[in-house]
Amino acid sequence: MVCELKYEIKKLLDSQQGLEVDKKGKEYIIQGLYKYSLDYNGCITQGKREIKLVVQDDFPNSIPKLYISNYPEHIEHIYADGNVCLATTGEMIYFLNENPSLISFINRFINSFIYTLDWFDKYKTYPFGDRKHGYRGSIDYYLNDLNLTESQ
Template structure:
């Protein structure tokens, strides 16, 4: 990976040559500097802008994706899509990974995730409209992402799908966890397979826990009802995880 990372840095610098400062520490490599771009979007105006950023590439990249800080305070601190640690919230993690997988390199990360984010910010600043829409915050955003992208009927189905993925991964011949009576291959097969490919162990676990917490809370308030079978499955998953921890 080390040579590969150097190559990716070189590739990135060929296009975005303002990102010249490289610092390496034990846990990360940080590229700092200026990101200039002229971005065009079909049906929208072309925007040129300039941001100063730190691109923080973790040691286990690409298992974990980089994060970005904007360092010149160009982005309003009350802008809704900045995390509490100051990093930019580019997208819901699994969507971020999906977009990254289309061009899995630092250059792809900048061009497909960061520049669209910066474009979105500039556009919003001018018109108070998000050209690409915005995801709901927190766990709700994650649940709705699954619901929309997999066209699931409700939150319980999302919990069922994520629990299934977390426990079994992709199994073409199983019953599809969405609740249809078809086998996975004939139902959500393609979508589930690409989800599994895009997830890392860590992000899959995170999504499972986020969705579980979100649904459990609603279940307690009796807004939704987690069926008995799914409930038992979740208990089984948690018990297995606990044993592995020991």
């Protein structure tokens, strides 16, 4: 998987000239200016945002971490250290089991979060809804997205 990860990182850097990668131990630290153009139901947002993405070399067995420093005031889902809550752990694990690709992960979770930042900055709401943190968010994901029952 390391060879595939290296290939995907190269592919990402080729398409994102403002990003650089640094390998430190078992981590790839991808950071810099991320250009985006995102479309959700015909509402297009585009721009640039400074990001830092930390990817373990055992990806997809570990979940990448996104750090954002410039974000709208009062937005939740960003921890004190700048690490972003992209989704529930179960949701990301399920996704990575079905799509073990860094590019797919970026398209699904990071792009939607960046879209959310822009949307929240303008409208002070979340375009895709808002899940609670911790076990409440996980329960919501299992019950509503996976259609499981509480006993399951």
